[in-house]
Amino acid sequence: MTINNSVQADRTKLTAGGIAEYLNAELIGDPELVLTSIASIQQAGAGSITFLSDRKYLSQVAQTAASAIVLQAEFAQATHVTRLVVDDPYLCYARLSRLFAPTVGKDIIHPSAVIADNVAVSSGVSIGANAVVEAGAQIGADSVIGAGVVIGARARIGDRVRVHANATIHYDCVVGDDCEIHSGAVVGADGFGWARGPDGWEKIHQLGVVTLGDRVSVGANTCIDRGALGDTRIESGVILDNLIQIAHNVHIGENTAIAGCVGIAGSTTIGSNCTIAGGVGIVGHLSICDKVHVTAKSFVNRSIEQPGSYSSAYPLEPTRSWRKNAVRLHKLDSIARVVKRLEKQC
Amino acid sequence: MTINNSVQADRTKLTAGGIAEYLNAELIGDPELVLTSIASIQQAGAGSITFLSDRKYLSQVAQTAASAIVLQAEFAQATHVTRLVVDDPYLCYARLSRLFAPTVGKDIIHPSAVIADNVAVSSGVSIGANAVVEAGAQIGADSVIGAGVVIGARARIGDRVRVHANATIHYDCVVGDDCEIHSGAVVGADGFGWARGPDGWEKIHQLGVVTLGDRVSVGANTCIDRGALGDTRIESGVILDNLIQIAHNVHIGENTAIAGCVGIAGSTTIGSNCTIAGGVGIVGHLSICDKVHVTAKSFVNRSIEQPGSYSSAYPLEPTRSWRKNAVRLHKLDSIARVVKRLEKQC
């Protein structure tokens, strides 16, 4: 099941029975119980529904003040409150969270929004105050464009897309269905292309675009540059956290997840179903295969041809010992040579 | 003394005597001397006031062209210009700098700003051109909202807050008194919460908010994500530089200072009075105690239970030697094994 934006329940009518049906859960308890909020096991109160997705919180279940809990069958006896028994409580939490999210205004074009004459706006679209949609852009059905957003000329925005306040999508870029672009994100700024000329750098005009597939999420203040000649392409299901830099002509495969503060240099290809942790830097013109995990703050300085986990980061230590070790690091090659010589001698 | 926004002197009337009173300084020289600018010892000219906060500039004091200087008693004989003798010249420089800062327009709601009907705007508030304040938001007394800012529905902004041009504060978030939010900052975008579903990532809607205490400063293009279930909380007196990523449910204690380009992953707790230098990455679900200093570009991959200074960063060297050492780094474990064996043998 893919949940889409149209599944928005009326929160005053959320009952244990209704939720059990929505989650395809087995219900143990009162189907008429009204649930008004979702909370963690520790913070839940009366009227809350909670969930047990990690065995380490099992001991807290008996004490929770929640009125209902989502959990697996093997833990169903840990409490006597209303239970919704499912296979994957964490996934069910994700689906539940949707029911408690605030409803977004629909079908309201704020009069202060500036929409060029020849823009194609589909039904159900909402456009916020002081947003700007430039000539020739298209906005698909039920999409929500936030206040202060700028959509460039001829950009094509799919159905059920959310573009949050003050994001920018540049001319000719393409955003698929069910995407979400957070505030301050910049999609389609010029890639960083320059040639050395006799009097300094000469700009290479960036003639490609950015294409986002369906269900792509772009975090706040993340930048995805337009391609130099071809395009920068982010495939369907990719999720990008905040403050990520994706340079021109990068290609990211389906369902890859990238955490905050990652930088990916130009023309690098990343496979599908990868997970790149926060703060990683990836140099340009590399190829990373499917199902690669890179741990936080690593420096990816070569292509990766085998799925698996990769790392590179000097781990933390007290500054006093770091100072001593760091000095030795600069002598590591000569230390290694001595060790080799001693090994032969002894 | 906490200096607040209402202490804004008329620069044409700043005299050595008035400043001495403001700084609680002992004056040696002419109290009627008019001072029109503040400058460093080297760049000061006639009409400038300067300050000596670091002994290494003492030799330059005799040559300064400044008309007045703030310094400690022990250095008062280093010059014959008008002197303001204080205990902490650097702190006095901070307080002096306020007097020379440009005055901000007050009590002006620009006609192009879009303010929903049910917004509570207190007295003395200024709202810039093309700013947007959504339904149910509150803006406290004497706050200044810059051009192009978007304040989301029901957000509560305290008194004497400054939100600079093109910043975004999302729905339901809370900003305390005397905070400053710089341009492009995004407070309250969705945290990066996802569950794996059968067809890819399913979004965990982020139902918490961001709460900023009083006197919090948020740098340009810094992102602070809203909590997943509970809130992301930044306590009073925290100062955040530019381009910082603070993920959902992070908690930062009072008066902690964080420099630019730091990333803090979800649910990590940082104590009070910490100083985190630039470019540091901190993984999620950690706990860092009070009074910890982390040096620049470190990777904090574990909790810290003892105050003190911590580091992790391969220090710079010529690329040629770095290449040799980096190769050895990958063999470090086997080098260490050889050393251990040799130690036993010899």
Add this chain to the structure above:
Amino acid sequence: MTINNSVQADRTKLTAGGIAEYLNAELIGDPELVLTSIASIQQAGAGSITFLSDRKYLSQVAQTAASAIVLQAEFAQATHVTRLVVDDPYLCYARLSRLFAPTVGKDIIHPSAVIADNVAVSSGVSIGANAVVEAGAQIGADSVIGAGVVIGARARIGDRVRVHANATIHYDCVVGDDCEIHSGAVVGADGFGWARGPDGWEKIHQLGVVTLGDRVSVGANTCIDRGALGDTRIESGVILDNLIQIAHNVHIGENTAIAGCVGIAGSTTIGSNCTIAGGVGIVGHLSICDKVHVTAKSFVNRSIEQPGSYSSAYPLEPTRSWRKNAVRLHKLDSIARVVKRLEKQC
């Protein structure tokens, strides 16, 4: 030759002969051939012009579907399509790319833009929808200010400058001629200056500005802070990629290029003609001489007095071996001591 914004050809009339003249190239083939697009050797089709700038693509030249190619004399026999023979095909590609870039609207002040009464707008200026130009600002001839941009009071913008959607330039800052400021960039936010007071941090008001020379490019969401007392200065020809942090009072010399996600702390000076790769962190108060190259993700923790290439980054390895090596790293000093002792013994 420096190409400026006024060289904008009519794409329907681009012929091989016209382009050869523009590039100062020797033409082998039909001067009347009309060229409608530019593409890579692999992606080019009929009507495209392509270029060979890297010998490794030479084998593909014979198969290209391009109608024309820019290349060096030594490779002119590799194909029979129309050829433009030049010395530097990559530089010519940069110059060609300009001809195919979309034309920007000129001399249009959108009625929704808010321009204070006493702003000086030169001829040929375009100002986008919902942009804001505050009191006393100046905008030079033929400059293009994008939608949602905020230009602060008394800022001075040169001729032929492009400021893209949702960028912010703060009060009193100076932007030279032919600069380009990308979306979300923040020029002139407050530097991160604080003094410790008895009740916490007290702000040092940032009284300097940012000055950009001519032909400076500032990437999307990049931040350049205003100076504390003196100014932050970026000299002519400097090119900055996205998501870069440049702190107060930094000085960057002419034609230096800085890639994405770099952070430069306060008061550091970088020479001219440097190239700083992505993800580098540079601590404050350093001095880096001319013609320095720093490789990606390095940590510059000391001044650099000799031109050359510098590095510091733990290179990638499988997580399994990284774990073993990282543990040894913390013992490196004691390993080195043992090696030294053994060396004496043996």
